[in-house]
Amino acid sequence: MRFSLSQVVWQGLKGNVGWRPQWPxxxxxxxxxxxxxxxxxxxxxxxxxxxxxxxxxxxxxxxxxxxxxxxxxxxxxxxxxNYxxxxxxxxxxxxxxxxxxxxxxxxYNVMFSQRGVMMLAHNVHDTQSFQRHIYANKLNGVDNVWLTPEEAKDYCPPLNIDPSARYPVLGAALQRRGGTARxxxxxxxxxxxxxxxxxxxxxxxxxxxxxxxxxxxxxxxxxxxxxxxxxxxxxxxxxxxxxxxxxxxxxxPLQSHPLQALVSEPVKPVFPCVVMSNAVHAYISQSDKGELVIGSGTDQYVSYVSRGGLHIIEHTIAAINELFPIFSRMRMLRSWGGTVDVTPxxxxxxxxxxxxxxxxxxxxxxxxxxxxxxxxxxxxxxxxxxxxxxxxxxxxxxxxxxxxxxxxxxxxxxxx
Amino acid sequence: MKYRVANKGRLGAEVGFSFDGRSLTGRRGDTLASALLANGVHLVGRSFKYHRPRGILSAGSEEPNALVSIKRPGGRSDPNTRATVQELFEGLVADSQHRWPSLAVDLNALTSIASPFVAAGFYYKTFMWPRSFWTRFYEPVIRAAAGLGEAPTDPDPDTYAHLYEHCDVLVIGGGIAGIAAAMSAGASGAKTILVDEQAEIGGTLLSDPSVEIDGASCWQWLEKAHDELGEMDNVLVLSRTTAIGYYHQNMVVMAQRLTDHRDGPPPKALPRERLWHVRAKQVVLAQGAIERPLVFSGNDRPGVMLADASRTYLNRYGVLVGARPLVVTNNDTAWNAAFDLAEAGADIAAIVDERFEVHPDLKGRARTLNINVLTGHHVAKTEGRLRIVAAIVHSDQGAAKQRIVCDAVLMSGGWTPSVHLFSHTRGSLNWNPDEQSFLPGDTIERCRPVGAGNGTTTFQGAATEGATAGAAAAEDAGFKSTERAIKVRSTSELDQPLTVLAHSAVPEGAKAFIDFQNDVTTRDIKQAVREGFTSIEHVKRYTTTGMATDQGKTSNINGLKVAAASIGKPAPDIGLTTFRPPYTPTTFGALAGHHKGATFDIERRTPIDAWAEAEGAVYEPVGQWRRARYFPQGQEDMHQAVARECMAVRNSLGMFDASTLGKIEIVGPDAAEFMNRMYTNPWTKLTPGRCRYGLMLSEDGFIYDDGVIGRLGPDRFHVTTTTGGAPRVLNMMEDYLQTEWSDLSVWLTSVTEQWAVIALAGPRSRDLIKPMIDDVDLSDEAFPHMSIATGHILSIPMRLFRVSFSGERGYEINVPARYGLGLWKHLFAEGQRYDITPYGTETMHVLRAEKGFIIVGQDTDGTVTPDDAGLNWAIGKKKPDFVGKRSLTRPDMSKPDRKHLVGLLTTDSNEVLPEGAQIVADPDQQIPMDMIGHVTSSYWSAPSGRSIAMALVAGGRNRFGETVYIPLEGKTVPATVTATTFFDPDNKRINA
Amino acid sequence: MLLIRCPYCNDELPELEYSYAGEAHVDRPPDPASLDDEAWRDFLFVRRNPRGLHLERWRHAFGCGRFFNAVRDTATDEVIHTYHAGEPRPDLEKFDRGAS
Structure with missing residues (x-):
């Protein structure tokens, strides 16, 4: 069965009873x-x-x-x-x-959304490193551009670019073709x-x-x-x-570690892109449903339990609040863990x-x-x-x- | 407040509030929900997808519908707050959300018309063409339609705290079972904490004053119990505190709300919330149970409510939720709601019970109260737009149907034990077919589920179970137990088994909701099953059932049962979705706690930092430190300031705060042997009083750290490390020393913060300090380059290094940290005669680059070997082993095309290459280009009068003299590959 | 957050005081030069990574600073036993509870 708008309408008119298993x-x-x-x-x-x-x-x-x-x-x-x-x-x-x-x-609509992935530079070392990426990406035909703090804020309005922040935003590397998918x-x-x-x-x-x-x-x-x-x-x-x-x-040569993530309660569109900050270990985007989707770090030890310690999430959330102070009153709705295999x-x-x-x-x-x-x-x-x-x-x-x-x-x- | 019932409830004085701009009054003790209901307001919100009008379903934290925005001044607004848990305060301003233009007239509700076409998963099947439309058009439209409230727009002015606590027995849930457990545990002397999410403890007892305990009304008993617990020093009772997660080894995390219920802005001294991290020896889980909705068409209209919630609104809040409620149930508990409301003056439209057999006592009581009873009936659908007006009731035998006019429907589909926290422990759950619910099974954590959360539904049963568990927990925690006997007399017990829901009665195409907030109907779930989504996790993800802000508290079991019935398997066979922390949504602020602003991650500052700040230094963060990057004068930009600072050092004298350098003191008879193993260099023959550049590898052969190391005596080394690397270097040293070479007699001490370090660089450096030092001969013969001595400067004890990271004559004066600032000021004052110039990290970088000295982490990056960096001279060739040596002989480590660190001189000497720029041999190739390296360091060198750069280039040392190309934005810059020393290649300046 | 007993301090303390240091009883070869590339790779990178009982190293980084060893079940995260560095590998059968 081919999926299309007309199929959805046709099946809808029939009470949606005609759908068949997507895989037997x-x-x-x-x-x-x-x-x-x-x-x-x-x-x-x-x-x-x-x-x-x-x-x-x-x-x-x-x-x-x-x-x-x-x-x-x-x-x-x-x-x-932009590797x-x-x-x-x-x-x-x-x-x-x-x-x-x-x-x-x-x-099948996998909702690949090229809303841009922005990686924040918080110190001179980050800046040098991101510049190195940008130059290498360019010669490899991969898009990646440098943004000033003001340009970064234009691209992501909730971002705090106060230069007196503990981890000030000195700039960002933006890959516009990056994004998210369902x-x-x-x-x-x-x-x-x-x-x-x-x-x-x-x-x-x-x-x-x-x-x-x-x-x-x-x-x-x-x-x-x-x-x-x-x-x-x-x-x-x-x-x-x-x-x-x-x-x-x-x-x-693998080690398995817990990795956690979380979502907030859904809110109206407020966060237009993906932002990553390696210095403070925070990754954030907003889903189509309206939830802030936040990636946390791995726990230090080997484990297959697919659950991590709350202190990892607390650190991530603190970092998110620093980067986006308006989110402090948002609420974590759900957190979960997975197990990742890491090579040397x-x-x-x-x-x-x-x-x-x-x-x-x-x-x-x-x-x-x-x-x-x-x-x-x-x-x-x-x-x-x-x-x-x-x-x-x-x-x-x-x-x-x-x-x-x-x-x-x-x-x-x-x-x- | 026309629905307020006199002499009912636990309420205080009148308070004013507003909802959607309408001024209303309620009473102290109300929740926003009860106050709205007292004013006859049932329409409170709109659903997520179809924007259907929604009322108040529950009286607790499980509420899926009644979400509002609480608007406080000063950046204190909150979206998505459940009206059922928001306590009323004077001046509370609440607005409905997710509607346009108004709650009553929401044009978005037109999506309801299209509902056949927007059923489960429709978006996976459409919006694919044209391809570019997804990001540009479809997705923005979908996003705008989604979300609930608006995110806050201002930074949060409130503070939050983290607390860490230990106790013997933690009791979660302050209903009768929890209180009994806390009393029993407390009486034993065990340190006990009792928490409850509500404003006061009592749980279900607060909704049922007819219960008698120990001969008194339960409300009187609750007061006594509260006092009794309060008098025990070893018992702490926390209300407004939600246990949000049960983590490893009995750590329970609890969010305590301190200000959200108070009038006006919160007191400054009080955090808004505290996050408690409690490590309990034993835990008693007494979380109770949550009533389930019944599933029928139109079960979501405003006015349709959980039966027990209506009883709570009546008894606890003094609110009659309707004048003519219809009670619909499949179990006994809802009958009590009918009786209580009838006695309070409601005209009960009927009791509709899906069961054919009902206990004669219930029927008798109904007869006494003149209530029409319909057993073997169910609700087929309801009518009404913004409020329910009637229900169509069908008989399960025959085709009889009747329309019953009502203004509320009070429903009960049974009870779901709250096993969330138990499930967080990865405990197993067992399906209880009688009550159609999951009950706690086994767990590795030390906890005891009791009461309704354990399937024990009578007050007496819960009290006894709680008391037993509390005593047993105290005993397991090492206390002598004393079980508290509690005698309960109740007319309203939940002791009848529940019947199974009859889902076959739900017609296709009807609006029978499973997940209210996310608008998931039975039809959606059946469709998902039809499409092959046969695991409950698939059903959940495809339909989004159970994924709303209530996290499926009222919908999980109903969804599971519908899915199971559709698949034709028993419910437990298709599984239950995993419960995830937190139990209820928890603010980011509480999770972050004190880690905010200046205390997010404490910044380290040197003893001299305050002087630099006063001088207007521009800082950069390096590791955890902030370091002065340059000292601009007047309107200077960085390049002007750095050029001036560089020239000052080369011409006369500069001073630099090097206190951040990591410092490790290595002491012991085997210190030299330890150094031989840790560093690539040989140390045995280094004589005391001399220094050497030390290079450290990780075991995989790549450069890990470096620094100048002085030997103070046969058994004592003063090691310096990079600023950011100090902790990991010490950790690595300790690791080898403790676990591989524990036979070595060596002690390692971090002394980074013990010494302030002032680096003096420039031809006049000795001239400045010579008059201040009596006990060290500073002549080049006695104290040549790469020397170390202990002595005094201005009578301050010091360790003096003669080292140079600039190529100029240089001294690094280490003094105890408390003398750092004073000495710095003195040197600055005395140095004026030599035009002493303070310089920052940027000038330090330029000066060292002019000499070709590397910075680990900038010119190396964790993939660079000593040979790559041209540092083979730093390897002790005769040493049998050192950390990383074996890795250097792996095949890839000696390949000729490895990247070597080289110098680059641009053809145009004014062109300063950007750091990070990539290098190619052939500038005319197509993208993707073959890159042979990158620029690691690049500066304008004022002393050389041209730009200089260092780069890692494939086979670079075989390319000296070759031209390579650096493609930049709009141009390609040619440069010549050179050695890395750009200034004073013969090192003449070191003694200048 | 795990709760770990430091066998030197003899106190059960939260994970925040400790840093994980990988699998235990992986001895650095006394003469690395004698190892071929494969054996050296195994020493550098290959670890058991078991699902179940795991012998691992921790450092009481914000306490006594000592490295020690622990037995932990990676299928439950339960820290079952800790012991001094240098002590022999414990008999795991003593700790195995069958299902993991």
């Missing part, structure tokens, strides 16, 4: 060419591009809970590509370009698109272990609903990568593993949502061809051995 509830077959473990945005996007770009439709996406229920459904939906290094800029800008046509491509819709849109092309989406099907044959090759996955054979298995399970991959005997250089691992037929896409840390379409696109290429796409070729496991890190944070003290 699939029962696992005995075997597939590819089994993707994890029905988050990245996994579903991978399935979609496998089917669409590579004609591989004998694919199952298996999910322990409900699709889009992990970090896809818990993040603050910031999308940008410093060529490797990062290529990966994330590939994603932004796909975002720009995604609603139309999927026939996170759930991304998962649903890809799920629907993949299902329409023949992919089985199997929810409530936890993977217990990854099965390998005597030759070491992948045989399939053992799940809560029985064994599912597969020629290739692709693991995309942020927050559970270590536990899933160790069943295949693969150790990865905070860049992802996308590609082959030492096990033939086993692929992994992990380690996105706190910034994976923005990459969803690009990640799925290059990962599908990697699975289909058995070798990485140019764009994800640098994101190997081996880089940690060689010391060839892609460390955006070290380079710029910029969180993702």
């Amino acid at each position: 509830a699939a029962e696992p077959k005995r075997a597939y060419e590819v089994v993707i473990v994890g029905a988050g945005g990245h996994g579903l996007a991978t399935a979609y591009y496998l089917a669409k770009e590579h004609g591989i439709t004998d694919v199952a996406v298996v999910e322990r809970g409900w699709l889009g229920g992990g970090n896809t459904g818990r993040n603050t939906t910031i999308i940008r590509s 410093l290094y060529d490797e990062s800029a290529r990966l994330y800008d590939h994603a932004v370009k796909l975002w720009e046509g995604l609603s139309q491509e999927l026939n 996170h759930d819709a991304v998962a649903w849109g890809y799920a629907r698109g993949a299902a329409q092309r023949g992919v089985d989406i199997i929810q409530n099907c936890p993977v217990i272990s990854i099965a390998r044959g005597a030759d070491g090759r992948i045989k399939g996955v053992e799940t809560g609903r029985g064994f599912i054979g597969a020629k290739k298995v692709a693991v995309v399970v942020a927050g559970a990568t270590t536990t899933v991959m160790e069943t295949a005997g693969v150790t990865l 250089d905070r860049s992802p691992i996308i590609g082959l593993t030492p096990v033939p037929g086993l692929y992994v896409n992990c380690g996105w840390g706190t910034g994976g949502f923005k990459a969803t379409p690009g990640s799925g696109h290059v990962f599908a290429h990697t699975i289909a061809r058995g070798e990485p796409h140019d764009i994800n070729a640098p994101y190997t496991i081996d880089r940690f051995k060689a010391g060839r890190l892609i460390d955006e944070a070290a380079a710029a003290a910029v969180a993702h």
